[in-house]
Amino acid sequence: MALPPAISDDSPFPGEPRTATPDxxxxxxxxxxxxxxxxxxxxxxxxxxxxxxxxxxxxITDAAGVNRATFYAHYPDxxxxxxxMIAGRFHALLEGRGVAFDGSCNMALLGIVLGVCxxxxxxxxxxxxxxxxxxxxxxxxxxxxxxxxxxxMLLDGIRKHPPEGGYSPELIASAASWxxxxxxxxxxxxxxxxxxxxxxxxxxxxxAPIMHLGG
Amino acid sequence: MALPPAISDDSPFPGEPRTATPDxxxxxxxxxxxxxxxxxxxxxxxxxxxxxxxxxxxxITDAAGVNRATFYAHYPDxxxxxxxMIAGRFHALLEGRGVAFDGSCNMALLGIVLGVCxxxxxxxxxxxxxxxxxxxxxxxxxxxxxxxxxxxMLLDGIRKHPPEGGYSPELIASAASWxxxxxxxxxxxxxxxxxxxxxxxxxxxxxAPIMHLGG
DNA sequence: CAACACTTGTCGTTTAGTCAACAATTGGTG
DNA sequence: CACCAATTGTTGACTAAACGACAAGTGTTG
Numbered sequence: 001m002a003l004p005p006a007i008s009d010d011s012p013f014p015g016e017p018r019t020a021t022p023d024x025x026x027x028x029x030x031x032x033x034x035x036x037x038x039x040x041x042x043x044x045x046x047x048x049x050x051x052x053x054x055x056x057x058x059x060i061t062d063a064a065g066v067n068r069a070t071f072y073a074h075y076p077d078x079x080x081x082x083x084x085m086i087a088g089r090f091h092a093l094l095e096g097r098g099v100a101f102d103g104s105c106n107m108a109l110l111g112i113v114l115g116v117c118x119x120x121x122x123x124x125x126x127x128x129x130x131x132x133x134x135x136x137x138x139x140x141x142x143x144x145x146x147x148x149x150x151x152x153m154l155l156d157g158i159r160k161h162p163p164e165g166g167y168s169p170e171l172i173a174s175a176a177s178w179x180x181x182x183x184x185x186x187x188x189x190x191x192x193x194x195x196x197x198x199x200x201x202x203x204x205x206x207x208a209p210i211m212h213l214g215g
Numbered sequence: 216m217a218l219p220p221a222i223s224d225d226s227p228f229p230g231e232p233r234t235a236t237p238d239x240x241x242x243x244x245x246x247x248x249x250x251x252x253x254x255x256x257x258x259x260x261x262x263x264x265x266x267x268x269x270x271x272x273x274x275i276t277d278a279a280g281v282n283r284a285t286f287y288a289h290y291p292d293x294x295x296x297x298x299x300m301i302a303g304r305f306h307a308l309l310e311g312r313g314v315a316f317d318g319s320c321n322m323a324l325l326g327i328v329l330g331v332c333x334x335x336x337x338x339x340x341x342x343x344x345x346x347x348x349x350x351x352x353x354x355x356x357x358x359x360x361x362x363x364x365x366x367x368m369l370l371d372g373i374r375k376h377p378p379e380g381g382y383s384p385e386l387i388a389s390a391a392s393w394x395x396x397x398x399x400x401x402x403x404x405x406x407x408x409x410x411x412x413x414x415x416x417x418x419x420x421x422x423a424p425i426m427h428l429g430g
Numbered sequence: 431c432a433a434c435a436c437t438t439g440t441c442g443t444t445t446a447g448t449c450a451a452c453a454a455t456t457g458g459t460g
Numbered sequence: 461c462a463c464c465a466a467t468t469g470t471t472g473a474c475t476a477a478a479c480g481a482c483a484a485g486t487g488t489t490g
Binding site: 029030031056057058068069072076077 | 436437438439440441446447448
């Protein structure tokens with residue numbers, strides 16, 4: 001297997017596999033939680049010194065102290081593990097900041113945008129040791145994982161406070177999440193870019209019209 | 216069960232249970248390594264804010280994310296867990312300092328004595344938050360655990376370089392380990408005691424004659 | 431080309447961990 | 461005293477993980 005599988009279906013839970021596990025909801029079993037967390041932790045540590053593409057499933061499971069067959073009981077391949085790890089960590093970052101669609105939608109949106117900017121920054125800083133072919137750029141698997149999480153959170157928010165423009169929540173969420181990521185990426189690659197606290201509100205105002213379509 | 220079970224038989228491995236597990240050697244299975252480490256870690260964290268006697272097995276397993284029945288598959292009771300935790304951490308301290316009976320026996324003995332002094336000091340510092348009935352004193356379970364580890368290490372050393380006094384290695388190891396602990400305890404309770412680097416050589420010279428009996 | 435070392439998924443069997451229930455014990459509290 | 465709530469070990473059924481082996485694919489080295 002050389003190419004990562006395409007991301008198509010809706011992401012069920014951050015940090016939890018999409019495929020390969022028939023469990024619809026997140027697993028209650030402590031054993032399952034444990035092994036998945038161990039695997040994600042091991043991957044994160046390996047990524048500090050190694051490039052993702054050079055890692056084999058065997059290496060990951062060895063580092064995790066988990067049997068290789070167990071890996072395949074949770075993730076279809078290493079790309080799925082990477083996605084779940086990214087999603088889980090990004091979700092944790094937002095949760096740690098208390099970002100949620102409880103109060104103002106605009107505040108939540110701003111929090112998400114700021115989260116994307118900061119998460120992107122720290123992800124690039126971490127992988128600075130490896131010699132990337134294209135500098136200041138995340139591997140595509142990571143990008144799609146982040147977008148997927150953002151889309152899920154926006155979808156939650158839209159369903160709590162549905163707009164009235166006739167657009168499907170999925171369409172709005174997809175458009176907005178890709179827009180947020182693209183803008184954040186553009187901001188980060190700009191040579192002398194302002195701090196995230198300054199850029200995020202601008203991006204938020206840029207994307208807000210998509211969210212409030214017809215509202 | 217109110218009183219801890221007596222420590223009688225020889226300790227097989229530091230950080231590993233003595234009883235309740237039929238495994239003679241340390242377990243190879245990653246699962247049992249994991250659970251034991253998780254349980255010991257959970258106990259260590261709970262001890263930072265709670266007194267050992269007030270902890271229930273349920274609380275420990277809850278903190279560890281391990282089922283209560285699993286606890287009893289590894290340890291006969293919470294006292295055994297405490298012993299294994301202490302033994303494991305003390306053993307790790309010595310290993311981190313490279314203390315072993317490879318080269319000079321006197322150097323190894325000095326390292327062990329120094330280890331006991333420092334381990335005792337840091338153990339008391341950690342439990343400083345809890346209101347101990349007798350200040351500057353470890354609960355008896357911890358004391359016996361430390362002595363047990365020291366005895367095991369001395370036994371290893373004696374068997375590598377057996378003295379010729381006709382005494383059994385077990386007797387020599389027991390006498391020396393209790394002497395070391397007693398001396399270190401006395402040193403620590405002395406009001407204006409010197410630093411461990413100063414006290415350890417003195418204790419070592421005190422105990423050395425026991426070790427070299429007839430050699 | 432063949433030989434080689436390595437990786438990828440998958441499978442069946444054995445073992446460890448989970449979970450709910452159990453009787454027995456302990457420690458208050460009215 | 462009786463009552464209640466919590467803790468202690470233990471059991472049995474179910475499930476996840478470990479382990480070894482397997483066929484098949486991928487380089488790469490001579």
